[in-house]
Amino acid sequence: MSRRQYPFHLIEPKWQAKWEMEQTFRAFNPGESVPNGHPFGTRHSLAGKNPSATELPPKFYILDMFPYPSGAGLHVGHPEGYTATDILSRYRRACGCNVLHPMGWDSFGLPAEQYAVKTGQHPRKTTDENIANFTRQIKSLGFSYDWSREVATTDPEYFRWTQWVFLQIYNSWFNPETNRAEPISTVKHPTDCDTDQKKRAYRDSKRLAFVSEAPVNWCPELGTVLANEEVIDGKSEVGGFPVIRKPMRQWMLRITAFAERLLADLDTIDWSESLKEMQRNWIGRSEGAGVDFQVDGHAAKIRVFTTRPDTLFGATYMVLSPEYKLVKELTTPGQAAAVNKYQEFASGRSDLERTELAKEKTGVFTGAYAINPVNGEKIPIWIADYVLASYGTGAIMAVPAHDTRDFEFAQKFNLPIVQVVQPPDSKTDWQGFVDEGTSVNSTGPEISITGLSTTEAKKKITAWLEEKGLGKKTINFKLRDWLFSRQRYWGEPFPIIWKRDAAGNLYHEALPESTLPLLPPALDDYKPTADGQPPLARATDWVNLPDSSIRETNTMPQWAGSCWYYLRYLDAKNAQSFVGKEAESYWMGTSASPKFKAQSSKSGDIATAANFELETLNFELGKATPGVDLYVGGTEHAVLHLLYARFWHKVLHDLGHVSTPEPFFKLVNQGLILGEDGQKMSKSRGNVVNPDDVLKEFGADAFRLYEMFMGPLQDTKPWNTRGVEGVYRFLGRVWRLFVDEKAETAFEQAETTAPAPNAELLDILVLNGAIADVAASAAQLKALHACIKKVTEDLDGMRFNTAISAMMVLVNEANTWQTRPLSVMRPFLQLLAPFAPHVAEELWSRLHSTFGQTAPSLTYAPWPAFDPSLLVESEIEIPISVNGKLRDLIRVATDADNATLEAAARSAEKVKPYLEGRTVKKVIVVPRKMVNIVVA
RNA sequence: GCCGGUGUGGCGAAAUGGCAGACGCAUUGGACUUAAAAUCCAAGGGGCCUUUAAAAGCCCGUGCCGGUUCGAGUCCGGCCACCGGCACCA
Structure with a gap:
């Protein structure tokens, strides 16, 4: 081209x-x-x-x-x-x-x-x-x-x-009674918080922005921690570098407090179902029960979370995450060495290794036993890293018969597998059956759920657990608190300083709002320090304040x-x-x-x-x-x-x-x-x-038009330069509808001799003689108004591709017109303007200057209305089918009634042969649409 | 494995349960031109029959199988393929 x-x-x-x-x-x-x-x-x-x-x-x-x-x-x-x-x-x-x-x-x-x-x-x-x-x-x-x-x-x-918004979050807590964020000043301290230090510690533990010493995703290559969301398959989302778990002091935002509302309010907004699903999955709400297991020979209880309390009778062992608090205390001397070794092994494993080696379960017996509360049986307590410290309570009851992971683990370590759910289809193997069915082998000294459906069994056993004080209905979320600090230079510094109290303990304090913005310091070297401190720690003048308090050196993540x-x-x-x-x-x-x-x-x-x-x-x-x-x-x-x-x-x-x-x-x-x-x-x-x-080659209007003409906005679609040429040609046709050909030739000649692009040369152009301020014909009005209707409706529905095709139809038709009435061409430009604003503005201004008017602003010109009465046809062509197969097309009056339509259909030239010698069983007439004749 | 989405010409795509393929690309033929480009006009899912050629006609056709219906690309059930997301979350 x-x-x-x-x-x-x-x-x-x-x-x-x-x-x-x-x-x-x-x-x-x-x-x-x-x-x-x-x-x-x-x-x-x-x-x-x-x-x-x-x-x-x-x-x-x-x-x-x-x-x-x-x-x-x-x-x-x-x-x-x-x-x-x-x-x-x-x-x-x-x-x-x-x-x-x-x-x-x-x-x-x-x-x-x-x-x-x-x-x-x-x-x-x-x-x-x-x-x-x-x-x-x-x-x-x-x-x-x-x-x-x-x-x-x-x-x-x-x-x-x-930074100010961060301080709002910092200075708030989540009040579970009102289910809302409230100023931190409304926190009521428990009576045992009798000193200022204790009160402060309590308040700080309630804030929506809080400091946590938990294991985090550390990326050595990037020199920073990452949020869970930024880690994909054990690698950093940015750069794809390995990520390991490392305990660090970090700022967290208490997004989990809002999990229920973040989930529920999805129903109030107009987002695609797939997107809402992604958020729902991420929030990951699940209902179940927390159940307490007594440890044999210990005072300690271990609480587990399960979505299947109905399988409690099938719990044949218990698994703690390697990081579980009580592991050391529970482990018997004989198993201590093995447990220690396993804990070390697990903590050294990156998330990537955990994921890649997922198929192969690992774990160690602690030597301790728990008591299954429903039947009093002693079950062994293991540790294994297939149980995550950060979900639920970090401990599970294992029901190998009806949980895929427990099943694999039990097989590998020869742990007992007891059926407690009967699949609805008797041909289904109960081993590894994880869906709902009927409880079996589920009768203990105090409670029985044998024979109940999964739903009923869950209800009954949960009620029993609550009554006995052994557990309660619990809701868990996959969503974790948001790890909000990064060891970077190029981010917002936290408006936070650290001080020591009389006892020498560090505590944090917000800077006053009036001191914002807090600017990052100037640095010569933007790398993190050798000992893993963030780059800001290099700026010692900035970090150390005269009153001996020190600044927070982490920065906020890009999401802030x-x-x-x-x-x-x-x-x-x-x-x-x-x-x-x-x-x-x-x-x-x-x-x-x-x-x-x-x-x-x-x-x-x-x-x-x-x-x-x-x-x-x-x-x-x-x-x-x-x-x-x-x-x-x-x-x-x-x-x-x-x-x-x-x-x-x-x-x-x-x-x-x-x-x-x-x-x-x-x-x-x-x-x-x-x-x-x-x-x-x-x-x-x-x-x-x-x-x-x-x-450069096709201009912005063609580019815009093509991007919208490719297909529905939401679809994935390949680029095609030929397609750009197509819409570019369309704009050329629009141009020539309005511009005189001879003047255009003159303009082009002037342009080739001009030393530089010169917008004044556009004045050489004159309007096409076919455009005239004359009454539009019925056909012309109909074409215009059909286009207005289609473009308007498609814009409301964000169907840009079909709106453009409607304009193409109009332009193709206008091309055949001897005269092109102003009253048609003007609204057409308004329809085109949102899509191709530059060419529309240019033609709009020419149209008005030629007809001796000042052009009103195209941007704010009222959107054209379509007149439905202009779209009404007096006669239409409708299809006639026999037994559902199209046989003929007939022209009839638009308002023809059913009887007329049926008569016309029966006598249609190409229909008659199909009716000869057969009985008409039924005739379906849809006025203005079609006639279908059903014959034997 | 789970969740979501999508399957229509050579290609991008259109079709309130009622003429499948609008519009555009590519292709082919024609007009214009010394020629080309550009432009304009026209043809166009596949097959069959007949014919000098065409028209007309008939059959098949929206991933696959089945169902509902006078009528299904569209609604329902069951598969298959591809794309996206999540994934040891108990």
């Missing part, structure tokens, strides 16, 4: 400059002044005013997941979601919403720091350069972001508030900044607060503006633009959209970012800082874009498509 279809290289920069100068896409907060001449003010009669929340039109908050500005720049996957949200933003503006559509940078992160370690260049410099490049690329695509709200997580004015950025956008410049109350309640709240309510109560029979607008908004209002109305991003954040952000939001909600319990009302995952070879794009495969190259 050598010839340029239309001068996008002049048009696109021209309109991008215009939008930037005019601040076309600026969203106005309640109370903000709407400048005279701003098209938003003109559209909504708010020019020169300071509208309150109730005077502003209804809000629509449409958000992209902000990117990490990597050195590699954008790939074609980024703009897929961005294009979809941009189209919807422009559509919503046209519909009359106050649209908030911001962009920013998740700019803390490892690559800049690793580069700093290698070269000594400050990560801020790398980060700023990458942000500049990303900004250039994103702006070249013509997205309608309100850049006045841009944020970067690395900006001290931003992370000042990240992305946990609340969508709130900062609401009021990005606020220096007093992380977000202003009024801005928060307007953009995140659910209350519709009274102005809107007044409007929507008006009635109207004729479908006008204004009426249509109200209908769409009514529809939206009916769905109540608390929080972000639409959030679009990749699936890779299904359990990390999206779970953490929900957690922070709930804390902020409990503390009264935000209006809604959930941050993101509707969420859509865009699908992956594969390379042209159908493989995942990657540098090593050499199949990466760079948007810059595509833009």
Whole structure:
């Protein structure tokens, strides 16, 4: 494809400059002044005013997941979601919403720091350069972001508030009685907390941000600990380096306290089922019973968690995790050496080894025995690393007959296997049968559940355990507390200092809010110290304070900044607060503006633009959209970012800082874009498509259009350059519908001789003579209104690909028209505008100047309405089938009744032969659709 | 192993239970051109029958098997394949 279809290289920069100068896409907060001449003010009669929340039109908050500005720049996957949200933003503006559509940078992160370690260049410099490049690329695509709200997580004015939010969490606890986060000051100390030190220790143990000395995922290669979520198959998610378990003092956030709410509230939000499932699995709620086992000859009891209390009679041994507290105490002298050795072996094993060697069970007998509470039998106590210290109580009762893992273990170590569940199908082997069935061999001196179904048995035995004080119904979660500290330089420092009390014990204290932001110190060397201290520990001047207290040297993980950025956008410049109350309640709240309510109560029979607008908004209002109305991003954040952000939001909600319990009302995952070879794009495969190259050859409008035309947004689909050419040709056809061919030739000649690209040359172009301010024919109106209907409905349903095909249909038809009425071509440009805004703006302005008008703002021009009456056909073609097989097509009046249709069908030329000599058993007539004749 | 999703032309894909394949790509033919590019027009799931050729006609066809229905790509049951997630969570 050598010839340029239309001068996008002049048009696109021209309109991008215009939008930037005019601040076309600026969203106005309640109370903000709407400048005279701003098209938003003109559209909504708010020019020169300071509208309150109730005077502003209804809000629509449409958000992209902000990117990490990597050195590699954008790939074609980024703009897929961005294009979809941009189209919807422009559509919503046209519909009359106050649209908030911001962009920013998740700019803390490892690559800049690793580069700093290698070269000594400050990560801020790398980060700023990458942000500049990303900004250039994103702006070249013509997205309608309100850049006045841009944020970067690395900006001290931003992370000042990240630190502030951390302090909110730090200064809170979870009150189980109210099921909410509350200020730490409301904690009631137990009576034995009689000293200040004890009170402080108690308070600190309750905080939502707390310090824990637990084994953590340590990655030697990265020199940092990682959250469970960041470890994949025993390797670091970033870089794929081995991860080992190591006990360290770390900051944790008590996300587990919110597990139940994080799970339950999934039902209140409009996310894909698969995404919700991923979160549900991650939270991993399971119901069962905690059961106490007495240890033979000891005072100690061991509590286990089981989801199958009905199999208690089949518990033939018990397993503790190697790290279990009582192991040492219980182990008999004869087994001490073996147990010790095993504990060492297990602690040295990385998660990777644990996973890879999972098939082969290992373990050691402690020499101790427990008493099975249901039948008083002595069962051996083992330790094995297939039992995890961090789940449940770190101890299990083993029921080898009905648990796959226990079965394997029992077989390997020759432990007894006793059947206690009978499978419903008698042919099924009971050994290793883990599903529900009927209890057998389950009768003890005090309790029997033999003969009961699994469900009944569970109920009965749990009740018995509770009554005897031997156990109780328990709910467990897979979700662990969030390991929140990292040994890195390029992250938010904790606003925390450490002091010693009179007894010499270390304790932590928050810095006052007024001292924020706490900036990281300058360093020459960004590596962790040799003894494993974080890089910040190198800055001794910074670490050691005059009063001999010392600073926390860990930094926050990258997720911290992305946990609340969508709130900062609401009021990005606020220096007093992380977000202003009024801005928060307007953009995140659910209350519709009274102005809107007044409007929507008006009635109207004729479908006008204004009426249509109200209908769409009514529809939206009916769905109540608390929080972000639409959030679009990749699936890779299904359990990390999206779970953490929900957690922070709930804390902020409990503390009264935000209006809604959930941050993101509707969420859509865009699908992956594969390379042209159908493989995942990657540098090593050499199949990466760079948007810059595509833009240079085809322009931003074609690029945007192609990304949407490829297929449904949510689907994974391969890139195809030929496909770009196809939509590019479509834009060329649109161009030629509007532009005079001779003038275009002249323009092209002028262009080839021009020394540099010159947008003024566009003035050579004149409008195509076929465009005239004349009445449109019925067929033309019908074509237009069918297109309006389809595009509008498809935009509401986010079916961008079919909306584009509808516009192609219209353009193909318009190509055959001798005259192209203004009243058809003008609304068409409005339909095209969200998809291909640059070319639409250019043609829109030409259309108006040619017909002697000042062009109103295309961005804020009311979305065209379709008139259903124009779509009504007087005659339609309907299929006639005999015995379900299509035999003929007949033309009938649209409103033909059943009798007429049946008669017409029976006498249809190609139907008759099938009816001859047969009896008609039945005739199904669906008016306006089809007729089916059933014959014997 | 568990959970979720997807299977439709050569390719990307469309189809409130009612004409399968809209729209686009690639392909083929034609117009324009000295020629090419670009553009415009047209053809197009597979098979059979007949024919100089075409049209018309008939049969088959939405991963596989079965069911519901006058009618199934669409709904139900059972399989298969691929993609994504989780995975010793008791």
